[in-house]
Structure formats: C-alpha cells, structure tokens
Amino acid sequence: MQLEVIGVGGAGCRLADAIRAAEPANHAFLTDVYAFDTDEAALGRTVIPESNRHRYGEGDPAQGATDGGDGDGSSPIERGFERGQERADELLEVLGRGEPSAADAFLVTVGLGGTTGGGTVPALVATLQRTSEQPVYVLATLPADREFDASAGETDGLAGHARTATATSDTEPPRPEAATNALATLERLEGVASAIVLFDNEAWLRPGETLSDARDRSNREVATQVAAVFSGSAGESGETTAQTVIDASDVERIVGSESAFVTLGYAEQAVETTSSRFGLGLLTTERDVDTAEAVSAVETVVRKAIRGKRSLECDPEAADRGLLIVGGPPAWLNRKAIADGRRTLQTAIDGSGILGGDAPRPDGETVFAGVVLAGIGPVERLEELRETAGTR
Numbered sequence: 001m002q003l004e005v006i007g008v009g010g011a012g013c014r015l016a017d018a019i020r021a022a023e024p025a026n027h028a029f030l031t032d033v034y035a036f037d038t039d040e041a042a043l044g045r046t047v048i049p050e051s052n053r054h055r056y057g058e059g060d061p062a063q064g065a066t067d068g069g070d071g072d073g074s075s076p077i078e079r080g081f082e083r084g085q086e087r088a089d090e091l092l093e094v095l096g097r098g099e100p101s102a103a104d105a106f107l108v109t110v111g112l113g114g115t116t117g118g119g120t121v122p123a124l125v126a127t128l129q130r131t132s133e134q135p136v137y138v139l140a141t142l143p144a145d146r147e148f149d150a151s152a153g154e155t156d157g158l159a160g161h162a163r164t165a166t167a168t169s170d171t172e173p174p175r176p177e178a179a180t181n182a183l184a185t186l187e188r189l190e191g192v193a194s195a196i197v198l199f200d201n202e203a204w205l206r207p208g209e210t211l212s213d214a215r216d217r218s219n220r221e222v223a224t225q226v227a228a229v230f231s232g233s234a235g236e237s238g239e240t241t242a243q244t245v246i247d248a249s250d251v252e253r254i255v256g257s258e259s260a261f262v263t264l265g266y267a268e269q270a271v272e273t274t275s276s277r278f279g280l281g282l283l284t285t286e287r288d289v290d291t292a293e294a295v296s297a298v299e300t301v302v303r304k305a306i307r308g309k310r311s312l313e314c315d316p317e318a319a320d321r322g323l324l325i326v327g328g329p330p331a332w333l334n335r336k337a338i339a340d341g342r343r344t345l346q347t348a349i350d351g352s353g354i355l356g357g358d359a360p361r362p363d364g365e366t367v368f369a370g371v372v373l374a375g376i377g378p379v380e381r382l383e384e385l386r387e388t389a390g391t392r
C-alpha cells in the first residue's frame with residue numbers, strides 16, 4: 001500500500017525521517033513525507049527535502065512554553081491545542097501542494113509528552129479526516145519515566161555533568177508534564193484518529209541511557225516495524241507476486257476506524273542467498289533451500305514477532321485482531337510454515353479476526369515477520385502514566 005507520512009514536532013519529524021530511511025529500495029511504499037515543527041533548528045536537522053518541511057507558529061505566544069501556565073491560567077498543552085486548531089488549515093494547504101490523493105492512508109507521527117507535536121496533531125488529524133477519504137493513522141511514542149524528573153541530567157554524576165557541558169539544543173529537556181501532556185493528546189485523538197500505533201519509549205531504553213542517547217536506535221526499530229507492515233507486497237515485480245497480497249483495505253480491516261490502540265512486532269533472520277547456477281545467477285531458487293531450514297526460519301521469526309518485544313508491550317491475548325506478514329527471498333517463503341504462522345497468531349490473540357500475507361523480496365537477505373496487534377486494552381503503560389500524571 002502507499003502511505004503519506006507527516007511528522008509533527010521534534011520526535012514526529014525524526015520518526016518521519018527514520019521511516020523514509022527504512023523504505024526498501026525496490027519496494028517503495030511512501031508517497032510523500034512531510035516534516036512540520038515550530039522549531040526551525042529542529043526542522044533543519046531532518047533529512048526531509050526542504051520543499052516538504054514547514055515551520056509554523058512563528059512568534060506564537062504558545063511556542064516553547066514548557067514551564068507551567070501563563071497569565072490566563074491555561075496550561076502549555078492547552079495552548080498547544082489552540083495553536084494546532086489555528087494552524088491546521090495552513091498545514092493542510094502545505095500537504096495539498098503534494099499529491100495526497102496518491103496515498104491509501106496517512107500516517108501522522110508524533111512524540112507524546114511535548115506541547116508542539118502533541119498540541120498540533122489532534123487538530124491536524126481531525127482536519128485530514130474531514131477533507132480526505134483515506135484513513136488517518138497516528139504513530140505516537142509514549143514518554144519514558146526518566147523524562148519526568150526535572151533534575152535529571154544535573155544530578156546523575158559525571159556522565160550527567162559531561163552531558164550538561166556538551167549540551168546542545170538537541171539534548172532532551174526534562175519534561176515534568178510529559179505524562180499529563182501525553183494523556184491529554186490521546187484523549188483528543190479518541191474518536192478522531194482511525195487508529196493509534198503506540199511505541200513505548202520506556203520499554204526501549206536501556207538502563208542509564210537518556211532519551212537522546214536512545215532515540216536514533218528507537219526510531220530505527222519502529223521504522224523497521226512500520227516498513228514491514230506497510231510495505232507488505234508493495235512494488236514487487238510480476239514474477240514474484242505474493243501468494244496472499246496484503247493491501248490497504250486489509251490493513252484497514254485489522255486496525256479498524258475507531259481509534260483502536262495498535263502495537264507492532266518485528267523479527268528477522270539472516271538467510272543464505274548464494275547465487276544459483278539454475279536461476280538468473282542472482283536469485284536463490286527453491287532447490288537451493290533446504291525445506292526444513294526454510295520452515296525453521298519462518299517459524300522462528302513468526303514466534304519472535306508475536307511473542308518478542310513489540311512497540312508497546314502487552315499480552316497478545318489483549319488484542320482483538322491481528323495481521324501477520326512474512327517476507328523474504330521467495331525460495332524461503334515456505335507456504336505451509338506461513339499458514340502455520342497464521343494459526344499461531346490466531347491462537348495467540350484469541351480474538352475475532354486475523355489476516356496474513358507474504359512479501360516476496362527477491363533481493364532480500366533476511367526472512368522477516370511483521371505483526372500488527374490491534375484493539376488492545378487495557379493498556380498497562382497508560383495506566384502507569386495516569387498514575388504519574390495524578391501525582392503531579
């Protein structure tokens with residue numbers, strides 16, 4: 001399927017960057033990618049072409065307000081929502097200069113916790129829903145606990161000292177209000193976004209690591225998960241057509257249109273792709289691949305994608321619906337193992353429906369599985385954030 005990606009705020013733009021970088025060369029699944037931020041310097045650090053970057057809200061009183069309320073008693077995130085409403089048409093106009101109708105869906109990427117991305121996204125998503133036919137999905141990160149401590153970075157000894165000394169505007173500020181902000185944005189997205197893919201920063205940080213240290217790695221992880229699911233059977237050549245093509249309407253059926261929470265899983269395994277004397281000299285043919293090895297590779301990646309670490313940790317049983325995509329060099333895509341994988345997913349989620357497809361990658365060097373679990377709830381991490389917000 002074809003996706004238009006719109007990054008908003010610092011994290012949103014970096015996520016959009018990462019998704020662009022994860023697009024497989026011969027399996028394009030992106031139409032346009034945009035970066036929107038109030039912060040000119042942050043925008044300048046993205047690799048999104050200048051024509052698709054847009055700074056909005058210049059000189060706006062709401063901008064950069066991260067330190068509590070102002071005279072009128074409104075909180076920074078509320079002022080962020082107001083600014084979002086004021087600016088949504090301007091952003092829509094920028095998107096209109098591209099070719100929004102070429103996309104099967106929009107994916108708006110944002111880091112929840114701040115006031116820019118989280119403030120703008122509800123109004124932008126609502127405006128897109130009003131003015132276009134396609135589903136509008138949101139990819140949102142949840143803030144990590146270590147961001148909430150206002151003194152972090154100054155009190156954690158030498159490492160913190162060194163960081164402070166070399167601090168650039170790229171270093172993440174402490175965000176005591178991050179949990180409150182994140183929950184406020186999610187509340188506004190309820191009933192507005194078609195579906196909300198969550199990525200929990202807390203779960204992907206290593207001990208002692210700051211968000212700035214970890215963010216490139218985290219962004220690559222989630223971008224790989226997104227690419228596995230959305231690039232599905234995109235752009236393949238005629239001779240390697242998927243047995244079961246996953247298209248935009250299949251994705252829509254699984255994630256739904258009612259703001260369901262979604263988590264993504266991914267696993268891959270490198271496989272031998274030595275050239276064959278029988279094929280074109282480049283492709284691995286079925287006779288080069290041991291069936292038992294192919295079955296084992298598919299089983300392994302499917303199990304890891306379902307049971308391993310996902311963008312948001314939750315029991316697969318907590319999901320209503322699931323989607324499984326198994327990809328790799330065609331000779332490795334053992335049909336029976338893929339069918340078994342679908343049954344594994346069906347059993348794991350114990351829900352109402354699953355879909356499965358395959359994604360042949362003649363030029364690929366790995367067998368991979370991408371998993372979508374949709375309609376998950378209750379989300380434990382959101383409960384934790386509610387507790388944090390309640391104590392502040």
Ligand SMILES: Nc1nc2c(ncn2[C@@H]2O[C@H](COP(=O)(O)OP(=O)(O)OP(=O)(O)O)[C@@H](O)[C@H]2O)c(=O)[nH]1
Nearest residue numbers: 009010011014111112113114115116117143215218
């Ligand atoms: N995964 C990931 N999360 C990030 C990244 N940058 C920031 N975050 C998270 O996103 C939240 C919001 O950060 P930003 O996107 O920088 O904030 P903003 O939307 O620009 O809003 P401001 O407060 O006005 O800067 C933070 O609290 C972090 O949890 C990133 O590159 N990757």
Ligand SMILES: [Mg+2]
Nearest residue numbers: 009010039116
């Ligand atoms: Mg920012």
